[in-house]
Amino acid sequence: MNRMVIVTVVSLGLLACPSAGPRGETGPAGPAGPMGTSGATGAPGANGLMGATGATGPAGPTGATGATGAQGAVGPAGAVPDAGVVQVARFQGSQGSCTNGGVQLTVGGQVEYACDAPRFRAWNFGGNSVIAGERVIFDEQTGRMWQRDPAAGDTAFQTLLWADAITWCANLTYATFSDWRLPGQPELASLIQLGQMPLAPTIDRGFFDSTPALLFWSADANSGDAVGVDFATGNAYVLASSFGTHRVRCVR
Secondary structure, three states, X not given: OOOOOOOOOOOHHHOOOOOOOOOOOOOOXXXXXOOOOOOOOOOOOOOOOOOOOOOOOOOOOXXXXXXXXXXOOOOOOOOOOOOOOEEEEEXXXXXXXXXXXXXXXXXXXXXXEEEXXXXXXXXXXXXXXXXXXXXXXXXXXXXXXXXXXXXXXXXXXXXXXXXXXXXXXXXXXXXXXXXXXXXXXXXXXXXXXXXXXXXXXOOOOOOOOOOOOOEEEEEEEXXXXXXXXXXOOOOEEEEEOOOOOEEXXXXX
């Protein structure tokens, strides 16, 4: 059975649409959304390269001194010297019964001393070392006689220029002797005893007890300059012969 379909046709020209209006303003932002969940922990990074060695630091302070160690054991006894062997050892100064040096003899463990004769002695003139009120010292090694004290009437050894010192000794009468002279540098230096250091004067103070720790002129000269011996230090010095005044001790 055929059906009839009725179609209503509307003309497009009869149904025209109106034109679009202006765009509206943007609306306000919406509220923030909820925070997302944290991401997973990342894998550990690789180790960095080793840094360069640092500079050496300054030295630390010195440590305290350690405690003294225990005393070592006593060593074995030495061999007993053969009774027939004589051991000889020379010494200077005082040792045993000697006062002026000598030799130590060891015979079979027994020690004996052979003393040197004293170098100096007070001049024995009629049993007295004082001649006409003035003391002298005799040198057994050289045979010389030394002026021990300042000349009579003087309170100290003469203090003179070098040329005057030579003349003064040549004109001196002391302890009845008139053949005195200014000593040479080796003669004067032979009186030095460095074993007296650090005390001064550096001389046998048992005999030359009035010697000051000062420089004394010698008769020697070096290229026109005079030589003096200092009994404070035990040294010899070359000085201009016209430079200053120094002490004088005469010899014969």
